[in-house]
Amino acid sequence: MKLITNSSNKNFYNQFTSLLQSCKAFYFNVAFINYSGLQLILNDLKKCEEKGVKGKVLSSTYLNFTDEKALAKLREFDNIELKVFDCYSTSIGFHPKAYLFEYEEEYKVLIGSSNLTSSAFKSNIEWNIKTVLKKDDLFIKELFSDFNSLWSSSIDVSEEFLSSYKKFKTEQKSIENFSFKQEFKLNYMQEKALQKLDFLRNNAENKALVIASTGIGKTYLSVLDIKQFNAKKALFIVHREDILISARKSFETMIKDRTMGFFTGNKKDINCDFIFATVQTLNKYYTKFGKQEFDYIVVDEAHHIASKSYEFINKYFKPKFLLGLTATSNRTDEVSIFDYFDDNVACDIGLTEALDKSLVSSFHYFGIEDIKELDYENIDLNNIKKLSKFLMINKRVDFILEKMNFYGFSGDKRRVLGFCASKEHATFMSEEFNKRGIKAISLTSEDSIIKRENSIKKLQSSTNELEVIFTVDIFNEGVDIPNVNTILMLRPTNSSIIFVQQLGRGLRKNSDKEFLTILDFIGNHNRAYLIAIALMGKKRFDKDSIKLSVNNNFANFPNAYIIMDEISKKRVLAQIDSENFNTLKYLKEKFLEFKNSLNLKTTPMMSDFIHYDEYINVLDFISYSKSYEEFLCKVEKNEEYNRVCEDENFLKALRFIQGLLPIKRVYEFALLKYLILNESINLKEAQNYLTKYLINVSKDTISHSFRFLNEEFFDSAQKQRVLKLVFIKENTLYLTVDFKRVLEDKLKKEFFLDSLNYGLIRYEKEFGNIDYGLPFLKLYEKYNMLNIAQLCNFEKIHSSFRGSGFLKYKDDFFLFITIEKDKFTKGAKYQNAFLSKEIFTYSSKPSMSSEKGDGKRLVENKKFGVKLHIFVRKFSHVDKKVQNFIYLGLANTQSFENNKPINLKLKLDTALLDNLYEEFTKVIEEE
Structure with missing residues (x-):
């Protein structure tokens, strides 16, 4: 039983x-x-x-x-x-x-x-x-x-x-149902963002950015923060007039004591308290308002803020607070959106987090083996003309309809978005569906905005016959069709980012549907594994975690059902096994996929990857090439990049900064950013500046960070590899002459600031502004041994803070445990294993005795007041790349036996999460 x-x-x-x-x-x-x-x-x-x-x-x-x-x-x-x-x-x-x-x-x-x-x-x-x-x-x-x-x-x-x-x-x-009106209840995103917005303003910041998918409450968030701010006069700016109407309705449901009006081509209510304006009209008539007339300005679709039509916001208006709302952080006009908001990100919610917190509709994804007539063996997925012709066959249309009818949909009317390979493919599909009695149309970028909007209205209508819209180059981002209940993926997945963007078009919660149905027709192409990477997002640790999820029907998704047929599942698993995620070929493909999927005309900077780090990690490029800019020289034809990378001092400085990523404490990067902009910083200035990032700022850690940047904890080899960036004089940090000389080049300075901004923004996403104490460790975060030296404020050479799985600093012991032994792992005779979610076995260093020294303190840690910090990884290397350890918190020795080594049973203070327990204990059965 x-x-x-x-x-x-x-x-x-x-x-x-x-x-x-x-x-x-x-x-x-x-x-x-x-x-x-x-x-x-x-x-x-x-x-x-x-x-x-x-x-x-x-x-x-x-x-x-x-x-x-x-x-x-x-x-x-x-x-x-x-x-x-x-x-x-x-x-x-x-x-x-x-x-x-x-x-x-x-x-x-x-x-x-x-x-x-x-x-x-x-x-x-x-x-x-x-x-x-x-x-x-x-x-x-x-x-x-x-x-x-x-x-x-x-x-x-x-x-x-x-x-x-x-x-x-x-x-x-x-029959009218009983209803009871309750107060508006904050969702996870709104609660998180409001806290951060309040924190930022308390530290004299006057702008911030919110990045979250369509339909999870960004507009309501702006209303709530305007109330929290107690703005007397506010301006809400959008790029489409139809959005204004819904935005105003959101405000009216929550604010009753303010007048509200429109500022558009047809109407200019300039004397109202809250004004809802289109950017097109405001761009022509903004001087009708005073520069400081608005306490609070909201910019919807804020990724457009760098474009010419939004220039007046930055040059004319001087609000007390500026809030940007967007579903994407894509740059425009070669400028990062983060720059416009002083790198203040109030929240950045990705798909897996939105699903975990029930912010979006649940979905049922079915990965279906495509018809046998489609053999992708000799098909170039980037040759759109050939791919489209390949897909445009009647037998496949019948197969797609058969599967649509078999799986059905949620709701009273089928409302479908079908994503095709090309405009020709979309036209073909709509014509064939209409021949078979299903009302369908194709929509592409060639169609007018009016036609697109009318088509969307027809699809959403309960009485209109339109059931399916086939599209190719629109609807990937930003389009809101709340009651779409079916998504058809009709071309091979060649980009995990585009896959998720298309999936997201149906994820808005709506009373017309209980769930979204996704039918993905998976062929035998060699990129099918991208589906698993896209669906896993941040839930993946390594190849094994992806394979576990595929085998387990993605059980670790609480709000989604992901089902692949056996042939598709085996194909995906085989591709994951065979693919090396650390070759230049793979990394170049990922880079170009990212650039093309976002339609970036310029080379992406590091900060452009932040919102998409569930699917692509820019640190993989750095790991391969020592710096992102050196990776760009390998994959982009750009004379300017080649020029800056010829400067040895530039590379030495860049490698040092990017080699610290992802940062585990914010101090060094914040100090460097301040220094680049101001050239010096003293202890008091540092403490004031760091309050932007942390609730509690430690003076001891500031001093340690000064000394870290001054290379006091570097060994001789490290000092040769990196450029000295700073020096200390009378408790003040200054830029060195060599580093200032490098920064005289505008492009080099831009690269350094981008690296620092990436580190700071990513840190905020992963750690927030919480003080985790000393050592500064967060549960389930990834670390390496050198991180621990920095986070303990270790005052000796940090490279000496290494060991065979055992480190100590005062009364803190750090146990680094590798579960699966391989050819890279020293001491493969050690037996480390989880017996339950709380109990695991651990073998000490061969020299340790339970009767004296560190061994005695280890086996009787409670008696001696020793804290045992546990770090675990499954493999030491994956695809020849060293893996970091996951911090599992504190543990205590429960029992022990033997000497030299000592075999211990340890009990975690915090029981392992189910998915981590499975990760560390389940063996993937090879076919």
Whole structure:
């Protein structure tokens, strides 16, 4: 007997589908079946039908919760008998949740709290028991006796029943439901951003940027912060007039004591408290307002702020606070958006975080093996003309329609966005769909904005016949179609970023849909693994973590179901295995993919990668080439980059700065940025400046950072490799003559500031402004041994702060543990393993004895007041690249045995997260 719950590495769904795939018959007795749950097992039910595995499904009309659409779909299967228990005729409630799977000699039974719904499968708090019973077991006989009794007294699901039930449910919906008006409740993004905005203003900052997907409450956030700021007069700027109307409605629902007006081509309400303006009109008439007239200005779609049409904001208006809202941090006109907001990012929410916090709609992704006639073996995915011709075949259209009809959708009307390879492909698809009786159109950049907007309105309408929009070069970002319930990926994935952007077009929450359906037609092209990378985002640690998630149906996504058929799954896993993520060929492809997917006309700077670090890590380029700029010289034809990289001092300085990335404390980078802009900084100035980044600023750590930058903790080899950037005189930090000379070159200075900004903004994303104490360690963050020397304020040469998995500083012991031994790992005879989420084994250094010195303090750490800090990695190297350690917090020695080495059992203060436990303990089975 086994308890089945939903967690980040296991769930009821995986148990359920495993049994359904292997049984010889099945019997379901379940109160509620809705389409969100049924859709997720359609593939398995189809396989049962093909194998001749028969089933009986009994549900009910209890509380009208069972979907008529789900029952209708079940009736399509020839191998399934379907009945419902009529709760209204009998006046009896019906609430069982039992699933019986028959095998040759036994039954495997799931019984507990889970209905056949998507939330019960994976995200709800559910308790279910799995048990295995012989066919002559008394309990099994009792179950079937009761099931057969209920079955005989239930109704066959006929067309007549479905029609009657649907009509009844429709009439029930038309009755006005009870509602209770509650105060507006902040979501995760809004709460996080409001706290940071308040912090920034308390430290004299007057502008900030919010980066978050469409539909998760950025406009409401601006209303809330304007209230928090207590602005008397505010300006809200957009680039499209239709956005103004919805923005004003958002403000009116929350602010009742201010007048509100428009400033557009047709209307100019200049005397209102809150003015909603289009940038086009404001650009012509901004002098109608005083420079300091607005306390607070909001710029929507703020990634456009560097363009000429927004120039007046920076040169004319002087608000007390400027807030930028955007779904992307893409640069325009060769200028970083971060520069315009003084690198103040109030929040930056990516897809995986938005899903984890339920900020977006849940989705059901189906990776489907494409038709066998499509062989990508000799197809260049970048040759769009050839690829389009390859995809434009009628058999594939029929296959796509077959899968659309099979999987269905959430809601009353199908609303589809189909992403194609080219304009020709989009036109072909719309024509073929119309021939088959499904109203469709193609939309591309050649179509007018008016046509695009009218088409979107038709798609959203419940009465218009338009069901599908096929597109290629629009809708990747920024377009808001709330009730889209189906996304079709109709070309091979060649960019994880574009894949996620397209997926995001359907993720806005909306009452017309319960979930988004994504149908991705995966061929045998050699880039299919990008899908897994895109879907994993920051949840991946290395290749193993990606493979674990693929094998586990991405169980660690609480708000999404990601299902690949077996052929697609094997193809993705094989590609992940064979791909080396650290070759120049791979890194160059990733770089060009990034540049092309964002339509960047100029070379991306490091800060351009920050919002996309779930999918591409600029530090991989640095790791390969020692600096980002040297990597650019390898992949871009640019004489200016080649020129600056000929300067040895420039490279020595750049390698030092970028070699510290990702930074684990903010002090050094903040001080360097201040120095580049001001040439000197004393201890008091440093303390004032650092309050922008941290709640608590440590004077001791400032002094240590001064000395670190002054190279006092560098060994002789390090000093030869890097340029000395600063010197200390009378407790003041100054730039050296050599570094000032390098900074005289405008492009070189831009590169240094970009490196520092990247480090500072990424640090804020990962650490916020929290003080983690000394040593400055955050749970589950990644570290190497040299990081620890810096974070302890270690006052000796930092390269000496190394060891064979064991370091110490005063009463802090740092244990660095590699789980899987390989040819790179010294001391492969050590046995380190997790026995549970709290208990793990650890072998000390061979010289340690439990009777004296560090060994005695280790085995009796509580008695001696020693803190044991635990750092773990699974492998020392992946694709020949050294892996960092994950900090798991503090532990205490529970027991020990033997000497030289000592074998210990340690207990973590904080139990491992489910996904980390799986990462460290589960072995990937090779095919």
